[in-house]
Amino acid sequence: MTMTETTVRQQPAAALAADASRLSSWTVPNRALLAALRQHADGAVAQRVQTALDELSGLLATAETRVAFGGHFSCGKSSVINTLTGRQLLPSSRFPETGVPCLLRTGPADQVVVVPADPGQSARRVPFTTEAIAEEVKLIGRDGARRASVLDIKRLDITLRSAPILDGTAWIDSPGSNDSGAMNERAAAAAAGADVLVWVVNSRQPVAEVEQDLLAAHIAAHGPASVVFVINAFLSEDSAAGWDEFLQEDLPNITARIADFVDTGAVAKTVAVMSARAAAQSPAQYGGPQVRALMASLSGGIGEGWRAPASRRFRAVTRLGELDAWLAGLITAERDRLTNARADRDAVVTRTARFTAAAEQRVRQVLARQRASGSEAVGAAARAVRSGDANPAAGLEAALQLVWDRIAAEVASAIAEEAGRHRQHAPGAAALAASIKAAVTGGELQLAGAGSADDKRVGGTLAGAGIGLVAGSVVPLIGHVIGAGVGAVVGYAKAKKTHKERQDAIAAAIQRAGDAAVDALTGQDAVQVITAVVTEACADAAPPQPGDEKLTALRSARAALAAHADELRSARP
Numbered sequence: 001m002t003m004t005e006t007t008v009r010q011q012p013a014a015a016l017a018a019d020a021s022r023l024s025s026w027t028v029p030n031r032a033l034l035a036a037l038r039q040h041a042d043g044a045v046a047q048r049v050q051t052a053l054d055e056l057s058g059l060l061a062t063a064e065t066r067v068a069f070g071g072h073f074s075c076g077k078s079s080v081i082n083t084l085t086g087r088q089l090l091p092s093s094r095f096p097e098t099g100v101p102c103l104l105r106t107g108p109a110d111q112v113v114v115v116p117a118d119p120g121q122s123a124r125r126v127p128f129t130t131e132a133i134a135e136e137v138k139l140i141g142r143d144g145a146r147r148a149s150v151l152d153i154k155r156l157d158i159t160l161r162s163a164p165i166l167d168g169t170a171w172i173d174s175p176g177s178n179d180s181g182a183m184n185e186r187a188a189a190a191a192a193g194a195d196v197l198v199w200v201v202n203s204r205q206p207v208a209e210v211e212q213d214l215l216a217a218h219i220a221a222h223g224p225a226s227v228v229f230v231i232n233a234f235l236s237e238d239s240a241a242g243w244d245e246f247l248q249e250d251l252p253n254i255t256a257r258i259a260d261f262v263d264t265g266a267v268a269k270t271v272a273v274m275s276a277r278a279a280a281q282s283p284a285q286y287g288g289p290q291v292r293a294l295m296a297s298l299s300g301g302i303g304e305g306w307r308a309p310a311s312r313r314f315r316a317v318t319r320l321g322e323l324d325a326w327l328a329g330l331i332t333a334e335r336d337r338l339t340n341a342r343a344d345r346d347a348v349v350t351r352t353a354r355f356t357a358a359a360e361q362r363v364r365q366v367l368a369r370q371r372a373s374g375s376e377a378v379g380a381a382a383r384a385v386r387s388g389d390a391n392p393a394a395g396l397e398a399a400l401q402l403v404w405d406r407i408a409a410e411v412a413s414a415i416a417e418e419a420g421r422h423r424q425h426a427p428g429a430a431a432l433a434a435s436i437k438a439a440v441t442g443g444e445l446q447l448a449g450a451g452s453a454d455d456k457r458v459g460g461t462l463a464g465a466g467i468g469l470v471a472g473s474v475v476p477l478i479g480h481v482i483g484a485g486v487g488a489v490v491g492y493a494k495a496k497k498t499h500k501e502r503q504d505a506i507a508a509a510i511q512r513a514g515d516a517a518v519d520a521l522t523g524q525d526a527v528q529v530i531t532a533v534v535t536e537a538c539a540d541a542a543p544p545q546p547g548d549e550k551l552t553a554l555r556s557a558r559a560a561l562a563a564h565a566d567e568l569r570s571a572r573p
Helices: 003-023 028-040 043-061 077-085 130-137 148-152 181-192 209-222 240-261 276-281 288-300 303-386 392-421 429-441 456-463 475-494 499-522 524-538 549-570
Strands: 065-070 102-106 111-116 124-126 153-160 169-173 196-202 227-232 271-274
Touching (some): 065 288, 077 276, 169 288, 181 209, 196 303, 240 271, 303 524, 392 429
Parallel strands (some): 196 227, 227 271
Antiparallel strands (some): 111 153
C-alpha cells in the first residue's frame, strides 16, 4: 500500500475515533449527565445509559474492520473467498458445506484455531488443510447425515500468511441462509457483527424472496451503506466466450433484480461480478481483479471504504434512537407522576384549607355560645363581693373552669364532625378535648398566685390568674388586666377606705379581671389559638412540593444523546 493510500485509510479511522471519544462515558459532559441521572433519577437508569455509551464508543473505536460474506446456501461464498485469497482452503460444493463461521485474517503464519461454543473449553489448533477445516465445519457428514457437532464450535480463526486481506481487516465466511433455523441464526449473527456485508448472489437463482427479507432486515439494522453485492456467475463454460455470454445475456437481468428487490434508499448499490470457478484458474480474468479491488477498498479507506464507518455510525444512531425512545417513555411517566403528585398535593391543601376554615367557624360558634356563660359567672362573682362573700375568686375560678371544660368538649365534638366531613384524621372527641386542654392550658385552668398579706384570699388569687395558652397571646392579656385590677384593689386596702368602698373596689376589680378572662377565653385570640391547635391535631399535612429534578435530568440526558446522534448523522462519509 502506498503512503497516499495509507493516509487516506487513516482518515475515516481518525474520524471514527473522534466520534468514539465524544460518546465515551468518561468525557466531562457525559460524566455530568450520568451524575445527574444517578442523583435525581436512579442508578439503573444511569447504568443503562452508561453501558450504551461505552458500547457505542467501543463499536466506533474498534480497530478491526469486519467484512462478512453472506448469501443463500450454496451460492458460492466459500468459493469466492478461496478465489480471492488464491487458496482453495475452505470446503465448497453444490451442497451446503459451511456450518461454522470462519474468520480469516492475514498474519505471520498459516494456522487454524477452533474456538469452542462452550467458554469453559479451550481453543485448539488443527492442521492448516482443507480436509481438517472441512472436518470441523462441514454440515453434511460422509454418511449424508447432518452433523450436530458443528453447533459445538463457535468459529474457526484462520490466519493466512499471505493474502489480499489488509492488516486490521477480517473476512467472515458465514453459513448459508435458508438452510435451517440454527444456520440462519449463525448467518444473521455473523452479518450483525460485521461492518459490511458482501452478499453473494447465485446467478442461477438470484435474490430469492427469502434473501430479500434477510437483506431488508439487515439494512434496517445496519443502514443502506452496509451491503455490497458480488454476483457469482455460473458460466455455461469457463471460457472467455462463456464469460461474455453471461455479461451480455444474464447480468442485466440479475442486476435489475437487485435494483428492484433490494431497497438501499438514496445509497447507490455497488455490484461486482465474478465467476469464482473460472477466476480460480485465471485470477486475472473473469471479474477477479474487480472483486479483489472492491474488497481492498472496503477496508482501505478509499473507494468503498466509506461504507464501514457509515455502517457503524448508522448502528450507533439506531442504538441512540432506541435509548431516546426509552428515555422519552421515562420522561412521559415522570411528567405524569409529577402532574398527579401536584394534583394530589393541591387536593390535600384545598381539603385542609376548607377544613381549617370550617374548624375556625365552628370554634367561633362554640366560643360565642360560651361567652354568655362566662360573663354570667363574672357578674355573679362581683355581686358576691358586694353581698359580703369573703372569697369570690374561688367561685369565679370554678365557674370559668366549667366554661373552659365546656369549650374544650364542644370544640372537640364539632371539630371531629368537621374532620370526618373533610376527610381529616381527627381522634375521638374525648381524646381531642383532652388534646385541646393539654395544648392550650396544660390541662386545667388555674387562677392561683400570691398577693399582699391583707388581700391574700382575693388579691393574691387574682394576681396570679392565667390561662396559659401555648401561643402566648392570651396569657399576657389576662395577666395584664387582672394584675392591674388587683393592684388597684390593694391600693384601696392600704388607703384604709371604708368597708363599703373597699367591697365596691374589689367587685369592680373582679368584674374587670373576669371580663378580661372571658374575653381571653372566647375572643379573637382564643379563636386563632384553638383553631391552630385543632388544625395541627387533625389536618392532613400537605406533602412536600414534588421537585422536577428527575424530569430535568432525564430531559438533559435525552438532549445530550440526541446531539450525539445528530453529530453522527452529519459526519461525512
